[in-house]
Amino acid sequence: MTAVGRPVSRVEGHDKVTGTAVYTADVVVPNVAHAVLVQSTIPRGRVLAESLRAVTRLASAAPGVLRVITPLNCPPLKPPPREMSDDLPLERRPPLADLTVQHVGQHIAVVVADTLENATHGASLINVDYESLPAHMSASQVLSQPVTPDDGNGWVRHGVYRPDHFVKLADERLQDHRGPDREPADGVRVSARFSTPVNAHYPIELAATTAHWDGDVLTVHDTTRWITGERAALAAYLDMPEHNIRVLAPLVGGAFGSKSFLWMHAALCAVAAREVGQPVKLVLTRGQMFTSTGHRPRTEQRLSLVAEHGGAIVSTEHHTLTETSTVAHFCEPVGLSSRFLYQSPRLAVSHTVARINSPTPCFMRGPGEAPGLFALEVAMDELAYATGLDPVALRLRNDPELDQASGRPWSGKHLRECYQQGAERFGWHSRPMEPRSLRRNGVQIGWGMATATYPGRRMPAACRVTTTADGIVRFASATHEVGTGVRTVMCQVAADAAGLPLAAVAFDSGDSLFPHAPYSGASQTTATVGSAVHAAGTQWRLRLDEWFGDRAGVDTPSVIELIREGGTALLERLTFTVDSAGPTADGPVSQSFGAHFCEVEVDEDIGRATVTRWVAVMDCGRVLNPKLARNQVMGGILFGLGMALMERLPHDPHTAQPIGEYYLPTHADVPEFDIGFIDVPDLALDPIGVRGIGEIGTCGVPAAIANAIHHATGRRLRDLPITVEALMTPFDTGVS
CATH class of the missing domain: 3.30.365.10 (Aldehyde oxidase/xanthine dehydrogenase, molybdopterin binding domain)
Structure with a gap:
């Protein structure tokens, strides 16, 4: 039986639940x-x-x-x-x-x-x-007040700047433009300002x-x-x-980035x-x-969509003002998804970063995509109403066949299936378009949806294989187990590549003496380290077969006996290190996609929004372990739920001291989940066909909730988190 594709429990799970895991x-x-x-x-x-x-x-x-x-x-x-x-x-x-x-x-x-x-x-x-x-404690202060001179050695910097690209990824341009200089005057236009607050990782x-x-x-x-x-x-x-x-x-x-x-x-x-x-x-x-230990910085976004009356988008503008500290560079890459997610002949994306007197921000789960898709997907919902189209139909109408940012094909894209399967599983066909048309048990009911997307990434890595006399084959790489099940899926990949049962392999991580691996982030670990583990397991089986020829076999007893028979010389032969490169620079573009559908209950008397039901269908390449994959998506959705309804880190505007409390979702906030996967391997990105799954669950979630609240109440809310006060504001049918 192959190990990949099975819902294997975590190899460190027993230690964690019994309290013997060592942090x-x-x-x-x-x-x-x-x-x-x-x-x-x-x-x-x-x-x-x-x-x-x-x-x-x-x-x-x-x-x-x-x-x-x-x-x-x-x-x-x-x-x-x-x-x-x-x-x-x-x-x-x-x-x-x-x-x-x-x-x-x-x-x-x-x-x-x-x-x-x-x-x-x-x-x-x-x-x-x-x-x-x-002190400058907000981007608006930096823009409105005289710029403080930088210090002499460049350690402390002030003012604003416009970075060219996201981290070291030159293709992920933070300032981008295509098509005519000016937005078209004709058509259906949706334009609005969106804001997201400081979020804390809170691991x-x-x-x-x-x-x-x-x-x-x-x-x-x-x-x-x-x-x-x-x-x-x-x-x-x-x-x-x-x-x-x-x-x-x-x-x-x-960690979530911290x-x-x-x-x-x-x-x-x-x-x-x-x-x-x-x-x-x-x-x-x-x-x-x-x-x-970092945070997600505030963003202020201006987003404008122009479409023909039939719903075809002809122009997209997405401009972001965000913040970093005076002693480090970081730009929340909010507008990256707007560059490719929907067909748009004209595009204008920009990012402006203000250096303020605050701690250094950093990557937080779904960096850029989480706050950026909030704005884009709420605007898409508003455009659906403006054009008279169902929100799913509008997205299908504008689904591009190629990556517009590069002009290259996708390595694998099944977003249409995500929309169609998600809508079917949710019962979207029964949704009335008119806001405030659903009610249950004395409260308003709303159904909303949004698109999810996150890049498929892979970097170079290496893996060491050590074969011991007791027949256990140990794989090792300088990666990390951050609670996502990395050790488990690496054992599954290793076992299949080496032709061994799971009981005969182990995976070690978390030591800089092990062969190199990149940081565990950007949803790249499985594709990156998994490629090295796959290469190591494949090489291990080739070496064993070359040593014994037809006698190698595949079942555990025979392999263990063969290893013991081979003695020290064979153990040395089966102990080695392999390197795995990243994908080719000119190959197809790897991107994961998905669709979120949710139901909310809004009690306007007390200003409470409750997410009661969630359907998500994800296109993340091959699913190595459906149990862990489902858990990752569920966790990401809860992360986005907190971002939508609870999380912000308020500060005293005069002293910059944190004030109040930081609220997070608990078990009482967990909706009924229905999580599905398209499960089509992406072999252009890596030999095991996977794309990362850690971030995409969060992406699009706040927008889906905001869209559902609009369907329930008629209120179009564009600032996160969505507060009690916003939900208790007297309803005015004249306000969009």
Whole structure:
């Protein structure tokens, strides 16, 4: 029986449900000291040196305190390489580099003590005085006020800029145009402004680091999804060779983007361990997670669609204003989907980034697509009403055959089947077009839908195979298990490629000593690492067959006996490393697609919207494990549900301090799910035919909910999250 395609339970599942799984903060290191961060309380200014010296003396004399590290005594750290900071959200300015403050929550000291309690007490004694300076706390302030000069070395930058492309992907253009310069004057036009707030990742596992030195060799246990990238960044900050650094992250308890890069606390933990001469553990508090491990930045989007009266779109404009910090680059790539998702002879897409005094943002699940499709798909729903077409029919009318951005064909596209199957499973044919036409148990009912899409990505990776005398074949790569089931599907791929049963294979990850792999993000891990595992398994079987010829067989007992018979020489022959390249640059374009359909109940008396039913059909290539794939899509939908109805990180506009609470969906908010897959392999992207599935579940979800609320109430809501106040506003039939 083949392993791929079976609903195999997670290989680490037993450890997780029994509490024996070991995460970073659980790692036991002998003689460990504890570190606690001290963070700034103002958005911009300068720490007064005399004040810092005084409180440092006070904290240093506290019980158990071993060291207080501040900008006044921190060993100088080097900036990261430009190839990591120019395109990725890695901060240009090393931590504790000077006394200037660029945002609330910036690290200004590290207190190291013999116990966590003593370190926490010591940190509480560091209350510094500041020289405050005027801060830019929103993009509108940056645009309306004089631009502050950049500092001399380029670490701190101000003003606005317009990046050319998304991260290192030159084809994913953030400024794009095709067709005539001006929008056509005739036709059916829908134009509106949309906004999304700051969203926090809020993973269950807190960010944590334990660092210890053995001479010049540094070992770091960290909650990271990019161990090889962290090793490179640490080597740069600490000015040491990469081969002297080992990064370990065997299990990561969720991330959603917050653990994709090296954050400043990890470098400071390594410095602290070197300074005190013993291992140091640093675990961020829940509050510090909001300021120290990234977030999804605010966006303000202006979107305009023009269509012929029959519904054919002739023009698309999507302009985005978003924000980053003054010490790092990041642009939420909101308009990328608008470049290709619907046929549009004319296109104008732009992204403007304002540098504000806030923590550095970063990738968050569905970066760009999640907020961008909210605007695009709500506008498409509005255009459907303006043209008198059913929302599904409008999308089918404008489904392009080629990728409009590149002119190349798709490697595989089955979006029409997603629409058709999703509509059938949901019962969409029974939906009346008129808003406020469905009611049940005294509340309004609405049905809405939206398109989902996310790129199919693949990067180079490698895999090591080690064959042991007991007949177990171990595959290993420097990738990560972030709770998505990577270890499980890699075992399935390995078993089939090697012609072995699942019980005879294992997959190891989370160690920078393993062969290279990219960060676990952008829905690329299965296609990327899976290609390397597939190549390794295929090579393993070829080597075994060459050694024994027709005697190799396929069942476990015979293989184990053959391996034992072959002895050390065979074990060495069956232990090797293979490399896997990325896809060809001029090949077809790989993109995943899907369709969301949902039902909401809106109680206008109390302003409550409840999502009661959800149908999603996804076209993500081959489905390796239907159980894990379904769980991933369900999780993505809940992620998008929170984005639509609950999540925002409010700040005091005067102090920039976080205020209020951060609300998330719970089990009580879970709708009835019906998740389906087209399940057609995409062999142009990779040899196992998969495309990523981690992000696409979120993409389009907020729009589907907003469209369903419009169907239920007649209210066209364009700002997230959709609040109680918005739903309780007296209904006015004259307002669209």
